[in-house]
Amino acid sequence: MTTQFAGQLEGRPRPFDVVVRLLFRLAAVITIVITVGILLALLLPSIGFFSEVPITDFLFGTRWAPRFADASFGVLPLVTATLWTTFIALVFAVPLGLGAAVLLSEYAHWRVRKVLKPILEVLAGIPTVVYGYFAVQFIQATVLKDWLQLPTGSFSVLAAGFVMGIMIIPTIASISEDALSAVPNALRQGSAALGANRMQTTVRVIFPAAVSGIVAAIILGVSRAVGETMIVALAAGQQARLVANPLEAGQTMTAFIAQAALGDSVVGSLQYDTLFAVGLLLFVITLVVNIISITIVRRVRKAY
Template sequence: MIRTSRRRRRSDGAARRVFQLAALFTFVITVLIIGTLAVDAWGFLSKLADTPDGLGSLTAIGWFPRRGLYDIGTLVVGTLIVTGIAMLVAVPLGLGAAIFLSEYARPRLRRYVKPLLEILAGIPSVVLGYFAIAVINPDIVVNLFSNASKAFTLMAAGIGVGILTIPIIASVAEDALRAVPHALREASSGLGAKRSQTTFRVIIPGAISGIVAALILGMSRAIGETMVVAIAAGAVGGGLFQLTPLQPGQTMTGAMAALGFGSDQVAGDNLAFESLYFVGLLLFVMTFLLNYLSDRLVTRFREVY
């Protein structure tokens, strides 16, 4: 017994050290990423301050790095437009799918539908990007809006990103809905409530923390999507500040992809390439704040059963 107890303590200690090393490794990698982005972003700002236009280039008209125009507002607004359209597509469809699978679908049907959502999540984003310019833009956007660009639009990119975001929202929200105790459903039915009343007045309020987390995770996914935006939004060489989603545009991830791939605006201008670190730092801050907000909201509205 004593020998077995010692062996168990040694194995527990070894497992604890392995998990500690894994957590430390994750922390170190995160710090290195943040540090690299911060140092290189500061280097970009320092070099930009020494140019004739100085930091005023950050508020210039449009994002054209090779010309020395680094209007970050153009990228932020383009990102928000794409994200907003994506959420308009993904939220109703994702939540609708989650509610159906959790409360209305029969077990046999759920076994078939749930894998289909997972397959949708596994579609390569580059494939969906070409689907956006081959189908979504010409057959949907152009037909609905006569003044839309025939080739590339931020709206087509947003719809494509929304399709990619649906499985995330649906999966996380469904898990939250199914985590609500079945006793609450039985109690509501025992009081004479219809299934729809139980769903919207009991189940959804009981799962609100998980639903909020699903929405914010979906938003983070939409903000960070790259290939669909890089292909479907157009404006690879840069873009002017605009508020319409019916024209080509530039987003933060799209600009980083173009710079990282060695596209035209990088050629012959090292400062243009270094701007991607500044954009990457801003993108990291945005997604970090969204994830932090998600964690706070989940803690704030969490139901204890």
């Protein structure tokens, strides 16, 4: 009796499964190899750079003039420009993006949401060079100078930051909306049954419950703003100097990299290596922002 059925449960070879598993593994390995490769490509030239320029001069120096005869490699001017444009972008994008997300998730009829959300996401598909021209031609030249009569030149970190803010609104709005919509309806009903109105429910129950997704959305916005190149290269100007007020022009780290990469530095020269040192700093800043945000999310996160 027993022997008659023996072997019925033994596995059969499944060649297709093996191939698929190999393909997936390959995809994972390639991704990791590329990441490590980029990191190495940044690190190796940077080592050359820092063997000639002390790291403290680089990090705390206030004059950025890598191409002049009396070369100076203080990166702070680039950092201030990046901080200004990013800060300005967030000042506009966070309230507008979150506002749009709340409207879509908590207030809008589902039919409205179905139409509005894709339209919002189209904003994310506009090439950044178009945003850049919009910033320099319209916001800077027309709005800030002609209409508002502000004391500013041809470029400003304000115009670049503002337009960058517009660019990241869809990122923040769309991901936050996903986070808000993912909060179970049972919480909305529970809140309503206690006599809370929609705003109270949204602010006190739904928002805290969705906070990890919302923070993730903002961080993604920050990362995009820090890394954005075309808008700042076009609208913020190309002069590397400490930026004290938002109407001034300034060169961000990314704008410098774009400019230097297009230039005629000899490969392996010190000028050439600056590119990678700035790139590495950019990478570290983004990494730190990410780590901080993950820590914040872990601390305030309230699973539902």
